Amino acid sequence: MLKIKNLSKTYKNGKKAVDSLNIEVSAGDIYGFIGHNGAGKTTTIKCVAGILQFDQGEILIDGISMAEKPLECKAKIAYLSDSPNLYEHMKGVSYLNFIADVFGIPQKEREERIQTFADRLELTNQLDGLISSYSHGMKQKLALISAFIHAPKLIILDEPFVGLDPKAAHSLKEMLKEHCALGNAVFFSTHVLEVAEKLCNKIAIIRDGKLVVSGATDEVKGDNTLEEMFLELIEHE
Amino acid sequence: MNKLWLLVKINALEMTGWNKWRYASTKKERVRAGLMLFGLLAVFIYVMFTSLMSNMLLKDALIAQHAERLLLVNGSLTGFLLCLFLSIYRAPAYLFRFKDYDLLMSLPIREKDVLLSKLILIYINNLLFLFIFSIPSFVVYGISKQEGLIFYLLLVLVILTLPLLPLAIGALAGLILGRVASKFKGSQVILLVGSFLLVGVISAGSIMLSTMTPERITSLTNLLNGLQQKIFLLDWLLLALIEKNMVALVSFLLINIVPFYLFAILAGKYFQQINGILQEGAGSIAMYKKRSMKRGSVLQALYKKELRNYFSSYIYVFNTSFGAVLMVVFYLAVVIGGKGMVEKIIGFQVPEELFIGALLAASAAFMALSAITAPSISLEGKSINILQSLPIPAAKIFVGKIAVQLTVTIPAIVFSWILTTIVVGLGIWESLLLLLLPLSYTLLNGVAGLIINLYFPKLEWQSEVTVVKQSMSAFLGVMFGMAAYGIPVIIFINLQPLPLLVYASVVTVIIFLLTSLGYYWLIAKGTKLFDALEG
Numbered sequence: 032m033l034k035i036k037n038l039s040k041t042y043k044n045g046k047k048a049v050d051s052l053n054i055e056v057s058a059g060d061i062y063g064f065i066g067h068n069g070a071g072k073t074t075t076i077k078c079v080a081g082i083l084q085f086d087q088g089e090i091l092i093d094g095i096s097m098a099e100k101p102l103e104c105k106a107k108i109a110y111l112s113d114s115p116n117l118y119e120h121m122k123g124v125s126y127l128n129f130i131a132d133v134f135g136i137p138q139k140e141r142e143e144r145i146q147t148f149a150d151r152l153e154l155t156n157q158l159d160g161l162i163s164s165y166s167h168g169m170k171q172k173l174a175l176i177s178a179f180i181h182a183p184k185l186i187i188l189d190e191p192f193v194g195l196d197p198k199a200a201h202s203l204k205e206m207l208k209e210h211c212a213l214g215n216a217v218f219f220s221t222h223v224l225e226v227a228e229k230l231c232n233k234i235a236i237i238r239d240g241k242l243v244v245s246g247a248t249d250e251v252k253g254d255n256t257l258e259e260m261f262l263e264l265i266e267h268e
Numbered sequence: 269m270n271k272l273w274l275l276v277k278i279n280a281l282e283m284t285g286w287n288k289w290r291y292a293s294t295k296k297e298r299v300r301a302g303l304m305l306f307g308l309l310a311v312f313i314y315v316m317f318t319s320l321m322s323n324m325l326l327k328d329a330l331i332a333q334h335a336e337r338l339l340l341v342n343g344s345l346t347g348f349l350l351c352l353f354l355s356i357y358r359a360p361a362y363l364f365r366f367k368d369y370d371l372l373m374s375l376p377i378r379e380k381d382v383l384l385s386k387l388i389l390i391y392i393n394n395l396l397f398l399f400i401f402s403i404p405s406f407v408v409y410g411i412s413k414q415e416g417l418i419f420y421l422l423l424v425l426v427i428l429t430l431p432l433l434p435l436a437i438g439a440l441a442g443l444i445l446g447r448v449a450s451k452f453k454g455s456q457v458i459l460l461v462g463s464f465l466l467v468g469v470i471s472a473g474s475i476m477l478s479t480m481t482p483e484r485i486t487s488l489t490n491l492l493n494g495l496q497q498k499i500f501l502l503d504w505l506l507l508a509l510i511e512k513n514m515v516a517l518v519s520f521l522l523i524n525i526v527p528f529y530l531f532a533i534l535a536g537k538y539f540q541q542i543n544g545i546l547q548e549g550a551g552s553i554a555m556y557k558k559r560s561m562k563r564g565s566v567l568q569a570l571y572k573k574e575l576r577n578y579f580s581s582y583i584y585v586f587n588t589s590f591g592a593v594l595m596v597v598f599y600l601a602v603v604i605g606g607k608g609m610v611e612k613i614i615g616f617q618v619p620e621e622l623f624i625g626a627l628l629a630a631s632a633a634f635m636a637l638s639a640i641t642a643p644s645i646s647l648e649g650k651s652i653n654i655l656q657s658l659p660i661p662a663a664k665i666f667v668g669k670i671a672v673q674l675t676v677t678i679p680a681i682v683f684s685w686i687l688t689t690i691v692v693g694l695g696i697w698e699s700l701l702l703l704l705l706p707l708s709y710t711l712l713n714g715v716a717g718l719i720i721n722l723y724f725p726k727l728e729w730q731s732e733v734t735v736v737k738q739s740m741s742a743f744l745g746v747m748f749g750m751a752a753y754g755i756p757v758i759i760f761i762n763l764q765p766l767p768l769l770v771y772a773s774v775v776t777v778i779i780f781l782l783t784s785l786g787y788y789w790l791i792a793k794g795t796k797l798f799d800a801l802e803g
Contacts, residue, residue, distance in 0.1 A: 043545060080374040083544045102376045110374035116367045118278060119728050120287040132274055133375050161291050163728040 032058050032185050032216040033079065038088035040074055040240075048074040049085070050240040056185070056216050056233070061207055063231035063248070064220040065261060071240040072220040073113065076189050079218070080110035093184055106134065109178035113190040113220075115170060119163040123154070123173050126162060127180060134181035141180060148176040151202045167194045175203060179210070186210065188219035192226060204230055228257040236264060271377050275385035283389065283738065304740045312400065320404040327412050336412050337510060343405030344430065344505050350401055351394040351431040355438025358393065361583050361733045362386045363442060363535070369543055380536040387439065387532065394431040403427060406509075422509055422517060429524040433501070436531035566660050570668030577647070578640070578672050583732045584647065587742075591637030592680035595706075598630060599684035603691045624698045625768045627688065628705050629757050631681070635709035636753040640673040641717030642745025645798070646726040646735045652801055662795035666718050673714035681706045701772050708779035712752060715786035717745045722797040752779070 033056035040049040049071045056062045066072050077083040079090055081101045090097040092104040117126055124145070131141040149155040152172040162170065171194045178186055186207070192200050207217050207230065221227050227234055228248065234257070235245035243264050244251055252260045281287050289301035323339060330336050363386050372382045406423055409415075501523055507516035564572070578584055601609045607623055610630070648655060655665055681703065689699045724741040726734070736742055756775045759765070766774065 077370070080370075082370050082373040084541055102378060105374060105376040108374070110370075112370050116371060118282050118368070120282050121278070122287070122291060125287075129274065129278060130375075133271060133377060161287065163288070 034091040063227035066237040109183040115174035323408040339409040347402035351434035359442025432524040432528040595634035631706040636749030639745030662798040670714040677710040
């Protein structure tokens with residue numbers, strides 16, 4: 032579903048944010064992307080989402096190159112940033128309608144999906160309010176609904192659990208599992224290692240832009256907890 | 269719906285805040301938003317009406333000398349320069365520093381459509397200004413020549429295409445600046461200096477054109493003939509509107525549309541690259557080297573924070589330091605060109621004994637343009653909670669914000685004062701006034717800006733542009749400055765109640781007194797309003 036091949040991205044001050052990164056996310060994977068602050072997670076995610084251009088390598092979404100056919104790739108993905116910037120002067124439902132328009136979702140489907148996901152994240156009653164009146168968590172929920180609205184093949188999330196209440200976090204985990212069970216995939220960054228350990232069937236750990244380890248979660252962590260393994264890797268590398 | 273128009277609609281709704289009025293949850297919010305929209309509409313209609321009236325007054329003088337076409341020249345040149353100025357001014361903010369960049373670039377929308385949607389916003393903005401400053405000239409020409417329907421149909425075509433070429437040129441200048449700036453570490457500074465230089469060149473052009481007053485109609489007609497031969501764009505426009513020449517009309521339309529189209533293609537090619545580089549900040553943090561840290565007072569800490577915030581925002585600096593920059597440029601011009609230059613800039617003769625009065629009025633006007641504090645509280649945005657939670661009185665936060673205003677304006681005041689005192693040779697009283705009067709105005713503006721912002725906060729925003737350029741507080745801040753400057757000037761011109769220097773001294777004292785009263789109010793009531801703000 033997602034192939035990151037030899038990806039490199041250097042900033043103008045010469046710092047290599049991502050260095051020859053290789054990751055492969057298959058259909059059905061919930062893939063956790065882990066690293067400390069400044070490790071290059073967000074840069075990688077932004078390259079995958081087609082927001083940042085990269086210097087070397089290739090990003091393939093469902094076999095299609097992001098560099099060559101960005102629109103086709105973007106039609107297959109949903110991206111959610113760590114602090115979603117929504118249009119403050121729109122109503123929640125209007126924002127969802129806008130995203131559905133962009134993806135060309137038929138009326139009946141969009142209404143059903145909005146109803147389903149808003150109910151699950153308990154935002155239905157607030158959809159008629161202006162986004163400017165939403166709390167951080169409510170904005171996060173709205174952005175999440177917008178990510179599911181076009182049933183994307185790949186959902187890319189940057190720290191999706193920040194700001195969510197425990198119930199919404201639980202609902203999101205279930206939604207992600209169900210989405211992947213349909214043959215789709217999820218690639219997300221997180222600092223919450225317990226979530227990654229329980230939710231992800233595969234993980235990758237990145238440090239200073241380089242891949243430290245990747246693979247099936249059980250194989251990567253072995254008999255340790257993910258936290259123990261992460262700390263050991265980061266301290267000894 | 270076409271994705272381009274979907275984006276235009278969304279952006280227009282965000283820019284105007286229309287939904288905030290339409291869907292306001294409380295009556296108070298609805299009234300406030302409604303008043304704001306009504307106020308803007310009232311100002312728009314008032315300025316357009318004033319523009320129309322001044323053109324009507326000019327009409328009779330022009331008819332007498334058979335030079336009505338100067339109205340068309342005035343309308344088209346004003347429109348062209350205005351659109352060019354506004355495009356340079358707005359392009360960097362609209363094209364390269366918008367908050368929804370990540371969202372839009374992750375969606376299956378063509379980069380070209382994202383870019384075009386932003387360009388269309390600038391186009392609509394420019395068109396609104398054409399309605400105020402250009403269309404009245406064209407319409408008055410139509411009335412004076414008793415033109416028929418065809419003229420007005422042609423006029424609609426001309427007006428709709430007139431902003432395209434200056435928009436392409438202005439936005440290209442913005443794009444080049446953005447691209448050049450993105451290659452360097454101090455990209456904000458390069459963008460800022462470049463923008464000031466470009467606007468400076470346009471302003472100089474406008475000052476040269478300001479010599480085109482009704483008193484010089486005869487010489488202007490000759491000038492026009494020369495201009496018409498040299499500027500084929502103007503020639504085509506005049507031929508199209510006056511002689512209904514269709515070849516000229518098509519040429520005019522093409523010369524505006526084609527460069528705009530080519531620009532859109534070129535800009536689309538580099539759009540993501542430039543924006544990507546400009547947003548690298550967070551990912552390209554330089555390695556910290558341990559060094560000793562200096563301890564400072566609370567006020568110093570607040571001041572440093574304010575100063576850093578101010579200079580890290582291109583939009584904020586560019587829009588609010590204009591008065592100070594113009595002041596320095598003006599006094600350099602005065603030193604080089606003397607009284608004649610002042611007369612050229614303001615457009616009329618100044619008697620020798622009133623020369624210092626003109627300088628004082630100019631200084632006060634420049635300070636009136638420097639409403640730095642007016643959007644400063646709004647710019648805190650959601651992070652206002654951080655300030656509110658700190659164990660410091662709001663008064664110190666206010667002082668920190670006023671100190672930034674003074675940091676920007678006082679160097680300009682002192683530079684102009686020293687330069688003028690030495691070169692022009694002012695007496696002690698005159699010299700002191702040239703220092704104290706602008707100082708009193710910048711202090712008053714600083715205090716008044718905060719008071720206005722406390723009453724009209726806008727803590728929820730998508731882009732700094734909406735706070736710095738489009739918020740009620742920023743608008744009222746400049747309006748207050750203009751009133752504080754204009755009222756004493758109008759009183760003196762009409763009544764001359766006291767000798768000039770005595771009058772200016774009295775005004776200075778009154779302004780200082782008003783500043784003190786305002787500051788007292790800030791301490792007594794402003795702190796409570798600040799604490800009640802909800803980010």
